[in-house]
Amino acid sequence: MPDHASGHALSPHRQLQFESYEQQQEAATFGMWAFLITEVLFFGGLFAAYTIYRLKYPAAFQKGSLTLDLYLGGFNTAVLIGSSLTMALAVHAAQTSRQKALVIFLAATLLLGSVFLGVKVIEYGDKFHHHHVPGPDFRWRASDRGPAQLYFSLYFAMTGMHALHMVVGVVVLAVLIVMALRRRFGADYFTPIENFGLYWHFVDIVWIFLFPLLYLIGRHG
């Protein structure tokens, strides 16, 4: 295809529709922020449903919350915060062209993300075991079976959506690690790492809200 953009210096990572590499970087980062806004709205629907049903059935929600394992949830929170740290360090490593550090920090982030998902699998398994999964098999001894099931529905919907975002993140991380091993990133090209960092932090922040709303509401006073 003929290059109509000739006359402008082509930096190796610039795509044709952009006038300059800076413009391309800005567009990518702006696009990521815009995407995260759509994510806020997406989770927002779930948070709205949660708010309404928790206001309607506070007691059932507290009882439901008490069945969750605070230690596993707390552990996972720490793991995720740690992964945010390693991700931030990875971005820094990319910006300063430290190739080895970049690979190590990305791998650490991937590892921590996987640990989180592993713990989630244990927690979900536990719910199956106790028949706390909403649906025909749901068992609840107290009289407020319906509201309790609502709590668990929201628990699964919210943590499930969150976990799905984690899975996507882990897959992208794997791709980024392969690219990093091939030395694709450096001080002149780190937008993908930076933007993925934004995504990863966003997913962490969602958890920072989910943890108290789901795990802690039964445990005060």
Add this chain to the structure above:
Amino acid sequence: MQTSHAMAEVPGPAPQALDYLNADYGIRSWLFTIDHKRIAILYLLMITIMFVVGGVFAAAVRLELLTPQGDAFEADTYNKLFTMHGIVMIFFFLIPSIPAVLGNFCLPLMIGARDLAFPRINLLSWYVYMVGAVFGTFAIVAGGVDTGWTFYTPYSTTASQTNVIPAVLAGFIVGFSTILTGLNFIVTVHKMRAPGMTWFRMPLFVWAIYATSLIQMLATPVLAITLLLLVLERGLHIGIFDPALGGDPVLFQHMFWFYSHPAVYIMILPSMGVVSEIVTCFSRKQIFGYTFVAFSSLGIAVIGFLVWGHHLFVSGQSAYAGMLFSLLSFLVAIPSAIKVFNWTATLYKGKISWDTPMLYVFGFIGLFTIGGLTGLFLAALGLDVHLTDTYFVVAHFHYIMVGGAIMGYLGGLHYWWPKITGRLYPEFWAKIAAVNIFIGFNLTFFPQFLLGYLGMPRRYHAYPEEFQVLNVLSTGGAPVLGVGYLLPMVYLIWSMRYGPRASANPWRATGLEWTTPSPPTTHNFEEVPVVTQDAYDYPAMEKKVA
């Protein structure tokens, strides 16, 4: 803007100059294209097919309503027909129509960019649309859906025996294609404008598409999560929307309309943008009140998010909520009215010509005004109790969505057709079709206002004898309207081969898209243009010609 270039017909390159259409051949060059103009054509193809499919369902609905008895179809079949009509027309035709076709084609050209910011995401959005279409087709072929396009719970989650899940997933998936398009447009408008193309030099079509994209980005994710909960509820009976299990079906209505009221503006705002372009060009005048028109788009986008409760006046929301939503619904009409007044003022003392795009604009202004005013009837709490769920509502939204939005779409399609294809369409037939559509439309839908006012409910396959005359009128209008829509399909396709070649700027319009050859080259601009003037400087252009 660099209008002078467009006028001076440069001797031109060799006759076989490469443009985006003949730059490459073969099906692969289309299916893997990342050129925004080709992707626009891919969308054009799909939404036209969808329009025909949706039209067939509509024809069946009108056929049934010819007589008071439910004789053509069973009640269940009838329910499926209007449901599938709504789903196909709204999610697969009207929402993507102007943004994904005309917006995709024109937006980069209008702001002086070589493409959208993310061409690959643009192509992805089309494939996502196609996956949604596969689910939708499956839902139809497997026996249909009967919930109404609104998928209200608890009927959709417990009672309906039809293919609710595939249909809902179709809406869910196609929503992501909308989100991707909106996101792409937003980033493009922010980051890809040519030097000198300031925000307030942008054509108003760009403003309208920008406001639309904002809504697409902010509202559609809520629809996505709502539909996902609906699927979970229907599949697993988890209780979220089931009163028997402690859930609340009205919550579904809130969440659905939190998306779907803004979505009605996704459907009308782009048309308003088209009207702004055409009305200035064919009056040879600067638009009256540019900033008002630009900001009214944003105003609609913002206030449009605050009025969803007017769909729940009789659903058991609190009386105070009802009053608030009623008030806000009156407010949302103001920015729309601002536009109508400004267009009318633009016409005033203009050198008006009656080309086809302008005919559609006149149609739009009149019919949209009727649709908007009847929206105010419905926004009045007390009156709505009488009118809700009657044919009055059906007439209201068809005046806006068909009389308004589709007129704008067709006007825009004709206006930019020479740019898109490099050919002129036959003006005579185009005028016939435009008038035909206007007459057919009013014949079909005006009687429905009367029917609704007299109390005929919507969504039933039979009705009392006394409503027959008006229903016969309405069913009689439908084929007239149908012929009106068929005509452009025929002569536009004909013109692609036999139409006379179009010059770069056949309408003598301002705007960067008219400075490129018709059809444009793959990368739009050889040199990125530098903009030095405000939009719509028609007076200057007229002087130059004189």
